[in-house]
Amino acid sequence: MPFSDFHGNPEVVRTVREMLARERFPHAVILSGPTGSGKFTLAQMIAKTMNCLERSTADGLPDFCGHCANCVRIAEADHLEDRFAEAVEARENLREADKRETRILVQTHPDVLIIPPDPPQMLVKVDQVRHVISEIYYKPAEGRERVYIFSDADFMKEAANSLLKILEEPPEFATIFLLTDNPSALLPTIRSRCVQLRLAPLTPSQVEEYLAEARPEWKARARGLVARLCGGALGRARSFDLAQYLAARQDALALLAPAMGARDHSELFKVTESYRAGVDGKSKLDATIRVLYSLLEDLLFVKSGTPEMARNQDMLAELKRMSEEVDFDWIVSATQRLGELESGMRRNLLRSLALDSFAAALEK
Numbered sequence: 001m002p003f004s005d006f007h008g009n010p011e012v013v014r015t016v017r018e019m020l021a022r023e024r025f026p027h028a029v030i031l032s033g034p035t036g037s038g039k040f041t042l043a044q045m046i047a048k049t050m051n052c053l054e055r056s057t058a059d060g061l062p063d064f065c066g067h068c069a070n071c072v073r074i075a076e077a078d079h080l081e082d083r084f085a086e087a088v089e090a091r092e093n094l095r096e097a098d099k100r101e102t103r104i105l106v107q108t109h110p111d112v113l114i115i116p117p118d119p120p121q122m123l124v125k126v127d128q129v130r131h132v133i134s135e136i137y138y139k140p141a142e143g144r145e146r147v148y149i150f151s152d153a154d155f156m157k158e159a160a161n162s163l164l165k166i167l168e169e170p171p172e173f174a175t176i177f178l179l180t181d182n183p184s185a186l187l188p189t190i191r192s193r194c195v196q197l198r199l200a201p202l203t204p205s206q207v208e209e210y211l212a213e214a215r216p217e218w219k220a221r222a223r224g225l226v227a228r229l230c231g232g233a234l235g236r237a238r239s240f241d242l243a244q245y246l247a248a249r250q251d252a253l254a255l256l257a258p259a260m261g262a263r264d265h266s267e268l269f270k271v272t273e274s275y276r277a278g279v280d281g282k283s284k285l286d287a288t289i290r291v292l293y294s295l296l297e298d299l300l301f302v303k304s305g306t307p308e309m310a311r312n313q314d315m316l317a318e319l320k321r322m323s324e325e326v327d328f329d330w331i332v333s334a335t336q337r338l339g340e341l342e343s344g345m346r347r348n349l350l351r352s353l354a355l356d357s358f359a360a361a362l363e364k
């Protein structure tokens with residue numbers, strides 16, 4: 001899996017490889033970009049190239065082999081979600097006292113450490129950073145560079161301050177990656193000590209290209225639609241459940257139907273009644289709310305004469321018909337009411353009733 005397998009953002013990949021070629025890779029890098037843009041994949045590729053035992057070049061720039069002992073062991077963490085789940089489960093099985101003192105870390109190679117946010121708060125904690133401090137000043141054991149990847153750089157305050165101490169005096173042979181979708185949430189003092197690289201979300205056509213390889217069993221039409229719906233996130237695109245999305249959209253359209261002039265409310269009640277209490281009902285409602293946001297946004301695009309921006313490209317004719325029933329003020333107030341519905345759900349309002357009154361309010 002060399003760099004040529006990385007999808008999108010060719011300029012950033014080139015910059016990274018040029019830095020690797022000069023053998024002067026920065027000691028601290030903020031790698032930002034939306035979910036699914038490949039931040040972790042790229043950090044892993046860099047870690048492999050730094051430590052590859054049979055480092056090669058492609059297009060005149062450094063690349064990794066993917067099959068030497070170092071590449072293989074680093075790659076064991078490529079599926080970070082699985083390694084993370086294993087680490088969390090291992091902690092769950094510890095005695096109470098040990099559990100409290102154990103922080104989640106993922107390490108499949110002695111010189112590459114991944115520091116995910118620690119549950120349940122899902123923040124990086126000071127003990128995790130202390131662990132980094134305790135080993136970062138030792139020379140690499142089996143590779144050339146020590147690599148530390150904070151896979152979601154959301155720090156508790158004390159942890160951020162500890163990290164700052166490392167960033168002030170990083171050792172020659174170590175590189176720290178801070179991956180984030182929102183670099184401005186990091187302390188300015190951290191940001192100023194890091195080189196910033198930004199991955200842009202992938203365009204629908206880039207995602208479509210990727211899906212043609214990753215999901216050849218899907219119909220081209222489905223791939224095109226998923227590419228639009230996934231918001232440029234490859235991981236989301238690959239595992240996108242289109243059937244579930246379309247079911248949620250069916251419900252969302254039923255909720256909007258009265259506002260679009262439908263007289264018969266029986267379909268609406270049938271839909272809202274199906275939203276039950278409990279965890280299942282919650283994920284079903286979350287999905288419907290997300291679809292409602294995207295439909296309202298699409299209506300805005302269609303109304304403002306930029307239908308090509310709409311995500312639900314397969315139902316443009318329907319969106320056009322709907323957009324003629326409402327004005328801009330309606331879309332704005334519908335979006336506000338959707339926000340209220342969302343926060344109401346956090347207060348555990350009865351789901352079916354809340355949906356009924358949401359639909360009724362839009363009708364006026």
Ligand SMILES: [Zn+2]
Binds near residue numbers: 054065066067068
């Ligand atoms: Zn290798």
